[in-house]
Amino acid sequence: MSEKDYSITKTIRQRTMPLPEETMAFLSGIAADYARVKVCVYERYSGIRSLENLASVFDIQTDMRHCGLREQLNLPSVYYELAVREAVTDIRGMWGMVKNRIRACVAVNEGLSANDRMYVRTILKLDAFYAAVLTGRKHPMPEKAEGLALDVKRLDNLIRRLTRRFRKKPAAGQADNFAVSPAGYAYREGQLFLVSRTRRKRVALPLKDQKTSGRQIRIFVRENYADIAIPLETRVKRHRDFCNTIFVHLGFHCMCTLSSGAVYGEDLGTLSAAKTERLTEKNRGRSRMREKYRESLAAGDHKKAAAIEANNLGHASYDRQKQRERARLETYINTEINRMLAAEKPARIVVTKPITAGRSLSKNRPANRKLTGSLQGYVRKRLAEKCSTNSVALEEINSRDTGFVCSACGAQGERRKELFYCGACGYAGAAAVNAARNIENKYNSENGKVMHVRE
Numbered sequence: 001m002s003e004k005d006y007s008i009t010k011t012i013r014q015r016t017m018p019l020p021e022e023t024m025a026f027l028s029g030i031a032a033d034y035a036r037v038k039v040c041v042y043e044r045y046s047g048i049r050s051l052e053n054l055a056s057v058f059d060i061q062t063d064m065r066h067c068g069l070r071e072q073l074n075l076p077s078v079y080y081e082l083a084v085r086e087a088v089t090d091i092r093g094m095w096g097m098v099k100n101r102i103r104a105c106v107a108v109n110e111g112l113s114a115n116d117r118m119y120v121r122t123i124l125k126l127d128a129f130y131a132a133v134l135t136g137r138k139h140p141m142p143e144k145a146e147g148l149a150l151d152v153k154r155l156d157n158l159i160r161r162l163t164r165r166f167r168k169k170p171a172a173g174q175a176d177n178f179a180v181s182p183a184g185y186a187y188r189e190g191q192l193f194l195v196s197r198t199r200r201k202r203v204a205l206p207l208k209d210q211k212t213s214g215r216q217i218r219i220f221v222r223e224n225y226a227d228i229a230i231p232l233e234t235r236v237k238r239h240r241d242f243c244n245t246i247f248v249h250l251g252f253h254c255m256c257t258l259s260s261g262a263v264y265g266e267d268l269g270t271l272s273a274a275k276t277e278r279l280t281e282k283n284r285g286r287s288r289m290r291e292k293y294r295e296s297l298a299a300g301d302h303k304k305a306a307a308i309e310a311n312n313l314g315h316a317s318y319d320r321q322k323q324r325e326r327a328r329l330e331t332y333i334n335t336e337i338n339r340m341l342a343a344e345k346p347a348r349i350v351v352t353k354p355i356t357a358g359r360s361l362s363k364n365r366p367a368n369r370k371l372t373g374s375l376q377g378y379v380r381k382r383l384a385e386k387c388s389t390n391s392v393a394l395e396e397i398n399s400r401d402t403g404f405v406c407s408a409c410g411a412q413g414e415r416r417k418e419l420f421y422c423g424a425c426g427y428a429g430a431a432a433v434n435a436a437r438n439i440e441n442k443y444n445s446e447n448g449k450v451m452h453v454r455e
């Protein structure tokens with residue numbers, strides 16, 4: 001079905017539960033030492049004399065392994081080695097930036113000939129030559145510039161001067177995160193175990209979800225929890241047989257209604273209402289218990305009050321149920337989107353832009369947050385993700401004139417709950433289908449096609 005698959009790496013975030021002070025102190029300590037190691041590498045290897053050594057991270061790692069810093073900090077290798085490597089990458093980035101700025105200067109310097117510019121660009125490309133120029137060593141002429149009449153002394157001076165102007169040690173940055181190699185962590189029973197400073201002792205970070213990784217991860221130390229960045233390989237599939245364009249109305253009741261009349265996720269509304277119903281029922285029970293709790297306290301029965309508090313008013317069970325309900329709905333949404341892709345084989349999906357209270361997404365934060373937190377937001381998010389991993393184009397058009405206009409004749413019609421009725425031509429049908437047909441008409445007329453006239 002698919003051919004020439006390739007993959008993209010996405011970074012996903014995972015959050016820990018609130019962590020005890022001791023664990024937070026451990027994480028902050030590792031982050032601080034990680035930053036110290038990086039600063040030390042910057043000090044040692046960001047100078048002009050180290051430019052040539054940067055070619056081999058391996059050599060630098062060997063040097064750093066034997067310089068005594070690791071032992072002095074008592075920082076486990078799984079963190080130490082990555083800090084060294086990260087710092088080398090930063091230094092290389094700094095040099096890349098310096099070279100870019102020199103190239104930009106040279107390009108607009110009118111005192112230079114075309115050959116002069118070529119010479120400077122060639123030197124910048126070859127680190128061995130560049131290093132020789134910077135340290136004032138004699139160097140042979142690069143092959144490309146051989147035989148040209150150049151004032152090499154003047155040009156080398158220019159390179160040195162510009163380098164001095166632009167080179168700076170990479171900044172230490174915030175010491176609030178660190179990377180861990182796979183050897184430094186393990187998962188067990190919903191917890192992430194990190195190598196600690198004590199041999200064989202691991203520090204447990206209870207996680208909010210079940211995601212795991214087998215690659216290098218990064219820990220961000222927050223106020224009383226941590227965020228974990230996990231690289232995730234996602235396969236992108238190309239489906240040769242996906243060549244249709246489908247027009248989809250996204251609804252609260254039926255998830256996806258197509259202009260062809262096909263519906264996917266027709267139980268979304270029912271399932272979502274049932275979920276709300278069950279949670280409301282649970283809440284009713286909880287408020288009855290809260291009442292009893294207050295009565296017991298008023299009557300001086302502290303023992304009973306404490307029992308109620310422990311057994312009936314905890315958040316754990318309620319949160320678990322809420323999470324279960326949400327997971328059930330999400331599974332349903334994902335299954336139905338998959339079913340739609342498999343059955344419709346679309347190369348392109350056209351939907352309307354989400355309606356936000358503000359004019360743009362950034363201007364009305366609370367309304368947008370509500371939208372993305374909602375089920376509709378989740379449907380849109382998953383649809384976009386599944387489109388990108390299946391090489392399906394997702395187009396959003398403005399929703400104006402897709403709701404109350406008749407898709408058969410273009411007159412203003414009436415909506416009665418889930419039904420649409422047109423007084424002008426007598427068209428009657430599901431409001432969602434009418435909307436999807438309007439999306440199709442609008443998309444086609446905007447893209448130069450003749451509006452499809454239906455009987």
Ligand SMILES: [Zn+2]
Pocket residue numbers: 406407408409410411422423424425426427
């Ligand atoms: Zn009509």
